[in-house]
Amino acid sequence: MKRFSLLIAAMTLISGVASAGTLDDVKKRGALQCGINTGLAGFAYTDDNGKWAGFDVAYCRALASAVLGNPDKVKYVNLTGKNRFPALASGEIDVLSRNTTWTFSRDVKLGFTFVGVSYYDGQGFIGRKKLGVKSAKELDGASICIQTGTTTELNLADFFRVNKIKYEPVPIETNEEARKAYLAERCDVYTTDASGLAATKSTFADADKHMVFPEIISKEPLGPLVRQGDDAWADIARWTLNALINAEEYGVTSGNIDKMLKGTKNPEINRMLGTEGSLGEMLGLQKDWAVKALKAGGNYGEIFDRYLGEKTPLGLSRGLNALWNNGGVLYAPPMR
Amino acid sequence: MTNRITLGNIWFDKRGRGYLLQLLVLFCVAIFLAVITSNTIANLQRAGLTSGFGFLGDQAFFDINQRLIDYTSQSSFGRALIVGLLNTVLVSSLGILTATLIGFIAGVLRLSNNWLISRLITSYVEVTRNVPLLLQIIFWWAILTSLPKVRESISIFGVSFINNRGLRAPSPNFEDPFIWVCFAIVVCLLLTLALYVWSGRRQKLTGETFPIPLAGLFLLVITPLVVFYSLGQPINWDIPTRTRFNFRGGFNITPELLALWIALATYTGAFISEIVRAGILSVSTGQSEAALSLGLRKNQTMRLIIIPQALRVIIPPLTSQYLNLTKNSSLAIAIGYQDLVSIGGTILNQSGHALEVVGIWMFVYLSLSLATSAFMNWYNKRISLVER
Numbered sequence: 105m106k107r108f109s110l111l112i113a114a115m116t117l118i119s120g121v122a123s124a125g126t127l128d129d130v131k132k133r134g135a136l137q138c139g140i141n142t143g144l145a146g147f148a149y150t151d152d153n154g155k156w157a158g159f160d161v162a163y164c165r166a167l168a169s170a171v172l173g174n175p176d177k178v179k180y181v182n183l184t185g186k187n188r189f190p191a192l193a194s195g196e197i198d199v200l201s202r203n204t205t206w207t208f209s210r211d212v213k214l215g216f217t218f219v220g221v222s223y224y225d226g227q228g229f230i231g232r233k234k235l236g237v238k239s240a241k242e243l244d245g246a247s248i249c250i251q252t253g254t255t256t257e258l259n260l261a262d263f264f265r266v267n268k269i270k271y272e273p274v275p276i277e278t279n280e281e282a283r284k285a286y287l288a289e290r291c292d293v294y295t296t297d298a299s300g301l302a303a304t305k306s307t308f309a310d311a312d313k314h315m316v317f318p319e320i321i322s323k324e325p326l327g328p329l330v331r332q333g334d335d336a337w338a339d340i341a342r343w344t345l346n347a348l349i350n351a352e353e354y355g356v357t358s359g360n361i362d363k364m365l366k367g368t369k370n371p372e373i374n375r376m377l378g379t380e381g382s383l384g385e386m387l388g389l390q391k392d393w394a395v396k397a398l399k400a401g402g403n404y405g406e407i408f409d410r411y412l413g414e415k416t417p418l419g420l421s422r423g424l425n426a427l428w429n430n431g432g433v434l435y436a437p438p439m440r
Numbered sequence: 441m442t443n444r445i446t447l448g449n450i451w452f453d454k455r456g457r458g459y460l461l462q463l464l465v466l467f468c469v470a471i472f473l474a475v476i477t478s479n480t481i482a483n484l485q486r487a488g489l490t491s492g493f494g495f496l497g498d499q500a501f502f503d504i505n506q507r508l509i510d511y512t513s514q515s516s517f518g519r520a521l522i523v524g525l526l527n528t529v530l531v532s533s534l535g536i537l538t539a540t541l542i543g544f545i546a547g548v549l550r551l552s553n554n555w556l557i558s559r560l561i562t563s564y565v566e567v568t569r570n571v572p573l574l575l576q577i578i579f580w581w582a583i584l585t586s587l588p589k590v591r592e593s594i595s596i597f598g599v600s601f602i603n604n605r606g607l608r609a610p611s612p613n614f615e616d617p618f619i620w621v622c623f624a625i626v627v628c629l630l631l632t633l634a635l636y637v638w639s640g641r642r643q644k645l646t647g648e649t650f651p652i653p654l655a656g657l658f659l660l661v662i663t664p665l666v667v668f669y670s671l672g673q674p675i676n677w678d679i680p681t682r683t684r685f686n687f688r689g690g691f692n693i694t695p696e697l698l699a700l701w702i703a704l705a706t707y708t709g710a711f712i713s714e715i716v717r718a719g720i721l722s723v724s725t726g727q728s729e730a731a732l733s734l735g736l737r738k739n740q741t742m743r744l745i746i747i748p749q750a751l752r753v754i755i756p757p758l759t760s761q762y763l764n765l766t767k768n769s770s771l772a773i774a775i776g777y778q779d780l781v782s783i784g785g786t787i788l789n790q791s792g793h794a795l796e797v798v799g800i801w802m803f804v805y806l807s808l809s810l811a812t813s814a815f816m817n818w819y820n821k822r823i824s825l826v827e828r
Contacts, residue, residue, distance in 0.1 A: 193792070213791075252502075271503075273505045289589045
């Protein structure tokens, strides 16, 4: 057996270089390699100018800005549910920001480090109103489109097994293909994270003829992740996310940040913005890393409102993703 | 007289120099393999990843829509891989059979004197073999999924249904007495075979022919049917019935399988037809002229004189077409047919054992290809010109 694995190892290409210093690599390269979705309205899409934008993309831009001082210095790598993990493990990307669920086995066995939760989600179903289905438990015998290589694929199998009902899985690689198959009625319902359903529904020409079922069958905490083993880099990724969330809590926005830089009465804000203390240096970055991150696209709330919020075609309410002092579960550790 | 090679003159001896250079190349290859192996292992260790095939016993937790063997989400990764392997073998064998059929018919028809037929076949060949296979697969899938929706299924006599989720037909449930029908078929098959051998011998001795096709029809079709009806039709048909979302019962051919099958068969069929045409043209016209002047009919000339000689030219390139078809079936992933690559990819993703899964892929395709070549080489040897 061992010799066989050696043979395979030899036949397969060298699995990249799991570098010890991702920060140095990024600085030397002058660009952050960020893994994003192949296309999901609101999270990662190309805007009118042909540039990538969205909730997941905004995190890449904030991180690039914190590290390199320029939010445009990002090389986007579009990844499917299937090839995202090999891409991160092999070093093709520095960080994966692609609506990825934080699970035990991914964190522990696949050798990744999740740096936080950027969106609390759950798995739901979308179907045509004419089906007259009110609950996923009524889906006995239905054909269901799923993206392969995702947690939703596993949840779906569990859900139907536990409820002792049958279904025909229709496996699909990307959200765009799933959308096409669903609209062609290859499947009765499409299941993915509720945010993804809202995003997909927003692109339908006849959106009012479809409904997202009220049921949520799983917990899907989505967040960015990095390779395990480079704690310094994981810290940078983690605290960039925390800075965006804390900024909303402290009321620091892209609009008032320049005024706040002149000094505020809140030492917490001052430490974050680098006017007091030396948090930036501790991370191995410049003093004003968080300022740069915030100037890339604003704080967490601004990013959410711009790409996912109620004024966008997705029309998602903050729900669980509101701040802890606002009825949600978003709670970032203090900047101290 | 050959000079002995010694250490002193090895470089100046032509043979010795050859050995030395070969050794050098071998050494370089060995070094290369050793370097990439140790590099991979070191990288795996640094990333904290484990390797080995133990994960194949872990539970899969995902479902597969087309299963030729029992499989649930509780089964192991290993079983899921076997399901995928069988799906690959299924679509490849269906594809090989149909492509051969299409190829032989198209190859012969293209040589037809009928202007319309030969031009039609020419355009089929040129269109299919010049469009990338991936596009053809997606094309067929798009056609099949734009068939009528489930609620508007096309019904065939009320027992089979065609819709954009594929073809659903009744599936047979065999009752115990059916074993006698199988028995009758086997016996009749043996009888037909014996008859074939006997009539061949008799023809050689006396020149008299025996109506083998007629006898075969009687033995292979009529007799089992008689047995079948006299036992009171020991088959239950599971006829599909409509449910709220789909049909239930019977068996279903998914549009993914159909699209892949059609695309592989027509694509490879076009290549095979050219091989067949080349084979037939390689037999000199003198052969058919001689056969016709001996009084053989046109179809006899084709069957007895031309095809056997053409096969010698056809078989070797045909083998590589079969190999291509099997490997091309991995394009299944584009339309979500759950073959070995598709399921392997899911396993790779869920378990993180990329190297092992890629290794299994390579090993399986290599084995399938080697098995096909071995069979075709055996067949080629059997039909090759016996030189005296």
